[in-house]
Amino acid sequence: RYHEKNVPVAEQHKISYRFHNYKESGIDAKTLSAWCKAIGWEQVFNKRSSTWKEVQTNEPGIVLNESTAIKLMMAHNSIIKRPMITFNKKVLAGFDDKSISALLLTHTSPKQKSK
Secondary structure, eight states: OHHHHHHHHHHHTTOOOOOOOHHHHOOOHHHHHHHHHHHOHHHHBOTTOHHHHHHHHHSTTOOOSHHHHHHHHHHOGGGBOSOEEEETTEEEESOOHHHHHHHHHHHHSOOOOOO
């Protein structure tokens, strides 16, 4: 499971977290829009998803843009990349231990004072 990979990173840096399983609990358009605005819908939308490939087969002329991507992700949340991580107004899509650690360390390290 994707979220299990992220737990040790958060715990290692003593960062509290809340896991939201959007496959079970759903996802709202406001959250999807915020993610798309922050990093671009192309980063949130998983074009490698078997669900997306199925949608393309069933709707061969579909035009993919931010609006249709959000509608599709609302209807088929398995098209959303996993995990989606929000931390201090930053958004990451997909599991990448180095990026996650860098994000957490950047925002949790004490600021150095300049002399």
